[in-house]
Amino acid sequence: MKVTFKIWRQENAKSKGNFQSYEVDGLTEDMSFLEALDHLNEILVGQNQKTIAYEYDCREGICGQCGVFINGRAHGPHDHMTTCQLHMRSFKEGETIMVEPWRATAFPIIKDLVVDRSAFDAIIEQGAYISAKTGTAPEANAILVGKEVADKAMDAAACIGCGACVATCKNSSASLFTSAKINHLNSLPQGEQEASKRVLEMTRQMELEGFGSCTFTGACEVECPEGISIINIAEMNARRAKAKWIG
Amino acid sequence: MLHSKIPEGSLEKKWRNYQLKSQLINPANKKKLNVIVVGSGLAGAGAASTLAELGYDVKCFCYQDSARRAHSVAAQGGINAAKNYQHDGDSVWRMFYDTLKGGDFRSREANVYRLAELSAPLIDHYVQQGVPFAREYGGVLVNRSFGGVQVQRTFYARGQTGQQLLLAAYSQLYKMKRAKKVEMFPRHEMLDLVVINGKAKGIIVRDLVTGQLKRFAADAVVLATGGYSRVFRLSTLAIGCNGSAIWKAHRRGAYFAAPSFTQIHPTALPQTSEAQSKLTLMSESLRNDGRIWVPKNKGDDRKANNIPEEERDYYLERRYPSFGNLAPRDIASRAAKERIDEGYGVGRLKNAVYLDFKHAIERFGIEIIKDRYGNLFKMYKKITGVDAYKEPMQISPAAHFSMGGLWVDYELMTTIPGLYAIGECNFSDHGANRLGANSLLQASIDGYFVLPNTINNYLADALREDHPSTEHPEFEKAEHEVSEHINTLLSVKGNKTVDHFHRELGKVMWQECAMSRNKKGLIKAVSKIKEIKDAFWAEVNVTGGHQEMNTELEKALRLADFIELGLLMCTDALEREESCGAHFREEYQTAEGEALRNDEKCSYVSAWEYQQGKFKLHKETLEFENVKPTVRSYK
Amino acid sequence: MYFKKSIIALTGLFLCVFLIVHLSANSILVLPEDVARDMYNSYSTTLRESPLIKIVAYVLYLSIILHAIYALLITINNRKAKSKGYTMNRFKENSSWTSQNMGLLGITILIFIVVHLANFWARIKLGMGEGVDLDSKGHVDVYEVTYSLFQNGYYVIFYSLLMIPLGLHLHHGLKSAFMTLGFYHKKGLKILAKVSLVYAAIMTVGFGIIPIIVFFK
DSSP, X not given: OOEXXXXXXXXXXXXXXXXXXXXXXXXXXXXXXXXXXXXXXXXXXXXXXXXXXXXXXXXXXXXXXXXXXXXXXXXXXXXXXXXXXXXXXXXXXXXXXXXXOOXXXXXXXXETTEEOOHHHHHHHHTTOSOOOOTTOOOOGGGSOOOHHHHHHHHHHHTOXXXXXXXXXXXXXXXXXXXXXXXXXHHTSGGGGGGHHHHHHHHHHHHHXXXXXXXXXXXXXXXXXXXXOOTHHHHHHHHXXXXXXXXX | OOOOOOOSSOGGGHHHHHXXXXXXXXXXXXXXXXXXXXXXXXXXXXXXXXXXXXXOEEEEXXXXXXXXXXXXXXXXXXXXXXXXXXXXXXXXXXXXXXXXXXXXXXXXXXXXHHHHHHHHHHHHHHHHTTOOOOBOTTSOBOOBOOTTOSSOOEEOSTTOHHHHHHHHHHHHHHHHHHTTSEEEETTEEEEEEEEETTEEEEEEEEETTTOOEEEEEOSEEEEOOOOOGGGGSSBSSOTTOOXXXXXXXXXTTOOEEOTTOEEEEXXXXXXXXXXXXXXXXXXXXXXXXXXXXXXXXXXXXSOGGGSOGGGEEOHHHHHOTTTGGGOOHHHHHHHHHHHIIIIIOBTTTTOBEEEEOHHHHHHHOHHHHHHHHHHHHHHHHHHHOOXXXXXXXXXXXXXXXXXXXXXXXXXXXXXXXXXXXXXXXXXXXXXXXXXXXXXXXXXXXXXXXXXXXXXXXXXXXXXXXXXXOTTSHHHHHHHHHHHHHHHHHHHHOOSBOHHHHHHHHHHHHHHXXXXXXXXXXXXXXXXXXXXXXXHHHHHXXXXXXXXXXXXXXXXXXXXXXXXXXXXXXXXXXXXXXXXXXXXXXXXXXXXXXXXXXXHHHHOXXXXXXXXXXXXXXXXEEOOOSSSOOOOOOOO | OHHHHHHHHHHHHHHHHXXXXXXXXXXXGGSOHHHHHHHHHHHHHHHXXXXXXXXXXXXXHHHHHHHHHHHHHHHXXXXXXXXXXXXXXXXXXXXXXXXXXXXXXXXXXHHHHHHHHXXXXXXXXXXXXXXXXXXXXXXXXXXXXXXXXXXSHHHHHHHHHTHHHHHHHHHHHHHHXXXXXXXXXXXXXXHHHHHHHHHHHHHHHHHHHHHHHHHHO
């Protein structure tokens, strides 16, 4: 299989980047998209050129480290999928594949396709936890959580933090990411004590990090590898209003 | 020579006795003590956050862009705990025994007992931290069964248990970062350990964004760097997982225990091409309801659904009637390999077996199966394009967990004072084979409960010493060596890629040092790996510089260590003249092809000392005072 | 930002309610001329003279202004958050064109409102341009203003055509406003999606068809 990659190359955060074309032969349909890029990098090494920097780690769709814009879509042409789960069978022979890094002011480019997503960590830091020290826990079954509540919390907690929601959002809003975490913790009895503080501080940090606001296009839900629903954002808004006006 | 520091008293009282006797540090003094934690998975993040809560000053490093990526995230199935919520006869003792037996009696009784003992409070801890474990309608926790065990003691959060536990640990870590008790260094990779006067006093790291080498000093160094099965190249591990930190520690004097004990997981997706970088794991929990089979006729090319029931060989159920599809991992993997090697394999490359849910779907209905494994089926479809509700999955064994690792005593300290190894990177609790859902457990227990209770015993003395300084000549020397190492690699400028050599190494390791091993093959492997090492240093081409983000250089540095580690693994496998757990030596088997353990000669933990490129063996004899090692039978 | 978003949502919802009242009044225009003129003129006189309606009118002006200004501020902030876009973006595969272009639709509607106000409000209330006669009952003959305007085909096209962006804007805006204000009931949102569609359709067709009917009267 042969395709042409048009890939964004950028030396470092400060330099100006541009697209470069690479015609790559010898691919197979069973290869993952990242394996195709690995293959390209091996070719580049053979030509004594610098390899393309892109991110990945687990390559099974759970760590959230991979993620690039492929042919105009976050994580490629399929809904609810990570870049590492994308396979070359999704492309046509001879196709030109555009590969761009996540674009968001809050995710500055480090090199080529690698961006800095530490803004997500900064949001988490502002309250995505339960302030209980190790060793202070009561017996596990002393805290009852109904199946529906647990399932709903799990739906939200499934977020892998890849940043596709921000990348695809025309406003680079981090609302889906933030709301998923808030709803996971605030809907559980363990999270109740700090619920108001959590929603106010995390959303404030979200704005401070330079993410835009949500206009409910719904693109994030479609690109989210875990299919996290935008209803979470509405729920976050409700929690936020309640925390602000009622306490 | 090797002092395991097992406390006095009966098995049940050892941990309590230890805690009673260990030294305490007054809170005002704790903040004067610095601890470095390398790795941010369950062990690393658990230790870093708990140490910070206790008042220590903590620095935590990880090579990923965020602590949340650590590979604990990928564990799917669950975490074991002796809660006996299912009222099915479980207890700490039974869990201890299952784990010891699962490890084929090649681990320390005291360590394993502590693991089982602390498992119940660990579940309490995670529930309190907001982990959305599966629940019954009434609100209580649910359990499921897992391989190698006949009780239901596994707690889970869909097929994403590791992720949920890791996110809890990561959140707790960032809580302590906010409290300014933890400083985080993501995108930093440890490249060397600094030992001053025989004690671990710091590390040299490379900033993966700028390429800058940095020095960090501390009163104690904790390694929580995970497993090294990427030595096989194709494994279930994340691409970045590596053995470099522990290998550097090993070269600086830490003994490496049982390096050849690596687990081959029975239910991964089969390799489909040479370019493949990774074998995706499908949770072992699938074996709860899925049945494993191959066709009874060699080379049966019919589609799975067209092969009638009487022509299917459910070989696990046939060979191990009492455990059936839930036989432990080593046994299930070896049985699959046996069938595949005999020519019964299925799939395009004939390297897989079927995992079939037809009967489970008929029995429980598709909705229940969806509820239990929905996300795994979805994942399977994403990767293979096949709907496993309609036709069986194809699975194949893949390199997975490293039971081996740095030798540690009961306190989880290595042979270098002040250097600790926790989680998968040590050799402590799993013996020669790890039971499913015990890895999240061990990593968490080490990080949250054990280390924070043992490190004080060392740090209480460290308090009386001078604080290490990064200006010390040993730091100077270590940084210089790292820098030289990098420059040498960059200056080879050969004509082969790093991946080329990794594939070569992987092939040798998979062929000779995986599911079954023999003397001839291992001797051959040792010489082949030496050839690979020479070729690597003569022909590798690493493009780009070192003062920039350079993923090629990162890979090369890791591979250089993997090659040396591979050598030690084969050496260890060669030395152990018995079959036990994951270590199956073809020379030592029963007439029926089952492993033949040798308790007379081999009831020890191998601990290797690095001596200028050579390895010297030390043995820690295993004493079994409470259980009698038996032949491990799952028939 | 969230405060501003909430204001946009609240003012938007208020405008949605206003449109219902507006459309019901407009529907008088489709009646036979003798009935329509009388009803329409007396209705508009009642409105002008009611003090309550005066307050509502000010709220209305304020809503339009706040809605537009805050939308502008939010948009500026959102642009800052995405300082560089993609060379290739297939957003139509993951979201509707409307939802991606609320700003553009909003500007179009704003232009419409300016023209609309110049045609009616400026002439009737501010007395700008050509004077307006009284009808037989002594009411200001707003009907005549409307009727004569829509004898001009260009205005008919302008008024009818611009109801399409209005409808699109309403369709996304109504749902979105509820979610911004924290309505997250799952089934409720499904119903809301249908209600938004029906509401937007009625507004577009309703407002859009009246000028055409008047033109052919």
